[in-house]
Structures are given as C-alpha cells and as structure tokens.
Amino acid sequence: MKTSKISIKDVIKNYESILFDSYGVLFDGLKPIDGSIELINHLNKINYNYFILTNDASITDEERSKIFINQGLNISREKIISAGSLIFNLIKKENFFEKKCFVYGTKSIKNDLRNKGIKLLRNSEIEKAEIIIFSDVEKWPTIENLNKLLNFFYKKYSEKKFIKIILPNPDIIYPIGNEHFNFGAAAFIDMLEQAIFRIFGKNIQYKVIRLGKPYEMIFEIAKSRCKSNKIIMIGDQLETDILGANNVKIDSALVTTGINTTKKKITIDKTAKNLLPKFILESIRL
Template identity: 35%
Template sequence: MASHELSSLDEIENSYEGFLFDAYGVLLDGSGLIPAAAQVWHDLRKRGKSCWILTNGSSRTPEQATEAYRAMGLDVTLDEVITSGSLLPRYFEEQGLRGQLTCVLGTSATHELVRKAGGIPCGALEHHDYAVVIIANQTEYPLLETLDAVLTHVCLRVEAGRPCYLILTNPDLIYPKSGQSYGFTAGSLALLLEAGLKLRLGQDAPIFAKLGKPFAPIFAEAERRAGHKKLLMIGDQLETDILGAKNYGIDALLVGTGLTRLGHGLEFNPEPRYILRHWRV
C-alpha cells in the first residue's frame, strides 16, 4: 500500500489515541526546537491527546533530557520522555546483570544510568575485568583507543570461555547535525566492533542486544505507558523510526524535517503509512 501524503497532522489526528515523536529531526535539530513541530506537540496536548518523545538518545538521563526540552520551550513532563537509556534497569533485571562490572562507552549521564540499573560502571582504559559492555554514545571518551581496548578485552574474555554481554542503547548509525552536516552515532561503533569480533571469534562472537529503535524494547515501553497500541510513530529515519514501528505493529508517519530526503518520486523501504513533507499548524 502506497504511503498517503498529508498536508497536516490534523487529517489523521482522530484516528489515534497517542503519538510518539522522535526527538532529533522531528521535534528539534542542531539549532533547537523546530517551531512548527513544537506547536503541533502543544496543540495535540491541549486537545487531550497523549504524546511521548521516543528517542534513542542515551547521553542524558530522562530527567536531564526533560529539563533540556523544557528549557528549549517544549511543555513536556518526565513521564512523556522515553529514552533508550531509561530501559537499562529493566534489562539488567531481566538478564541478571545487577552487580556486574560494566564498561560504559558514553557520557557521565550514561554512567549514572548504569548505576541506577544496578551495574558498576567503569571505563575501557581502566584495565578492569568487566563482563558487560554498553555503547550509548560516541562522545566523552577517546574513541579509537577505547574501541581497540574493548575489542581486545572481549576477544580475550570469550577465548577464555568467559561470557561478555554487549548492549547497545542507541542503534542510530548517523544523525543530522545543524545545517547540512551529519555525524556518526553509537550504532555505527557497534557495527564496527561486531565486525571485528566476528573476524577473530567467528561463530563464538557475541552480538549487541539492542534496546532502542528499531528494536522492540523501546516500543514495548511506549505501549506499557499508553496502555494500548493505538499509537502513531512520527519519525524522520526509515531504518529506525519507520521500520521499528511497522515491526511492532503500529502505524508510522515520515516527516521531511530530518535525515530522510523526501524528494518527489522517491520510493521508501520500509514504506511509512503517511508522509508529511513539512510541519503545518
């Protein structure tokens, strides 16, 4: 079924009981809030619609992210912010990882998220015998030296017959920065490590458990908070926002304010239910 192009979200607002907004590329960009998108968010909430921010960003705690959005001018509560990093406590509990020494590739806030999950955070260059590796962000650590150290550590641990758990909170590969520039994100680093581990370890190579979009855990958390699946995912990336929503069984709208180019005549795979080229209020 071909995507239906909308002129505004008003055309389908009454078809859904809740709306999931991606952050970067949808509500904001490198310059701050996208004004028209923020107005749509505010208008939906005024009309009694449930809205959540569903983001793979895990460089901040949910509290820090909420405060940052509010400082930009977005009226949002803590319960309306679902970050992939906030899924760590549930994952650590389910996998029995509480109390485990955990190598963190991320920010100081990521270390705090690991502590809240019950892990003991450390850095890759501190020579600890960690059993868990989390890639959450691409900043606040020496990139190449850290990746080399993690690759070596995981290989040695697996070759010694000892398990090593790999977790990726942010599966995004790239993201739109301000203007016409782009940057690599945590998902690209995880792909690089998995490729290196497979070359050395073959079938014994561990792979990353992925918590953010397009994978199910973050959508399951959105369903848990909403209490239903009558939701519309609003995103700018085909391989995370749109694919994740479709795989989880909810509709998706692709907006043209972020990463995916919406030129005329383009075909999309996966195909969103709706397309909105520009925010209109």
C-alpha cells in the same frame, strides 16, 4: 498497503496516541523544527496522549525534558522514552543485577544507573567486566582505546568468556543542526563487531544487544503506556521509526519536510514492504 498523505490535524483526529521521533521531527539537534512548539502546546492543552521516542542515550530523560523546555517545547519527563532509559529495563528483564557492569558514557547516565541500584565498575576495573554498556561517544572511541577493546575482547573470547555488550543507541550517525552529522557509538561498535567476526567467524557467541528504534523494546514500552491501540508513530527515518513501527504493527507517518536527517530522495514505490509508511506527513504545522 498504499501510502497516502495525511495532515497533522487528521492524525490527531484519527488516533488516540502519537509516538514522535525527536531529531528531524520536533528538534533538529540545535533548535525546534517549525511548527513543533505550537503542536506540543496544542497537544498539552487538549490533554492528548503522546510520547517522544528517542535513540539518544547520552543524557537522562529529566535532562532531556529540561532542554526541550528551555527551547520552548513543553515536554515533561514522563513523556520521554529514550534508549538510555531502556538500559535499566534490560538489566531488570534479564536479571543482570549481579553482573559486573562497565559503562562508557556520560556522568549523568552513570549516576542515573547507580541511583537505580546498579553497581558499576570504576574506570580502572574494565578487565573485570561481564557487561559493557556503550551509551555514548563520550571520550572512549580513540584509536588507542578501540585497539585496546579489540584485544580485550580477543583475549576474553579466546578464553570462552563472552562479555555482553549493550548498545542503547543503534544509530551510526546523528544530526547536529542542519546539514551536519556526528558519529554515534554504534559506528564504533559495528566496527568492533566486524573485527570480532573476522577473527572468530560469525558463529561465535558474541552478541551486541541493541535497544533503541527499530528494535522492539522501545516500542513495546511505549505501547504499554498508551491508553488505547489507536497509535501512530511519526518519524523521519524509514530504517528506524517506520521499520520499528511496522515490526510491532503500529501505523506510521513519514515526515518529509522541514529539516530531514537524510539527503536520500525517498521513492515510496520502491521502498521495501517493511519500510513502507502508512502515511506521508508533509508538515507538522497545525
């Protein structure tokens, strides 16, 4: 497969559904990216099938839609598929309803899960947890709490009680506007994972269930909601958007202009095969 250039007009003409990454493609974390408002208005006007695939798990899809709309991006809640919304899909799929569940995350994510019928442990009840969900970095990753969690996992695993860890957003960092980044929950979960492996060895029954891009679940849900198989993923990250699309055999286009979330110079010729986009999209301007 050779990577070639494509325009957004040809994307719309040649495909029947578009999956957009949010940060770095439509939105920079603070404001819409040039051309994105006009593009979304156009797609809405022609009733084009599109979805936003975001790894963010800090707010509900309804709240995200409100933020988009306030910024001029007229994206309804039904068009958003976030890693946060996959928590419920996973609990349903694995039939975890009866498990004792503890969530580190925002109030809105906790309320959303409660509204969907999932019973959550209170802050003081973490010792009882069978599942821990790390949906955001809200308050918990202090050095004291990380040490506490490490020793909590050590105690449980020594007793062969294996807690399931759910990480909706596998991104280590996320952008805040141009040229500024914050750590995501994954950075701290990766660290805890390394520590557990260091103590027990890698063969322990310890497993973090990662949900967002590049993992399959978010793409499979998106595919099931698209009207045809002529689907393309548009993203700015090879390791999440492009790899994930390639894994589920969806065509992909890498956005290279506007505000990119990486400073790495992308040399397509040297890119591993599974990270190779089908197209380069130099701009999302119509």
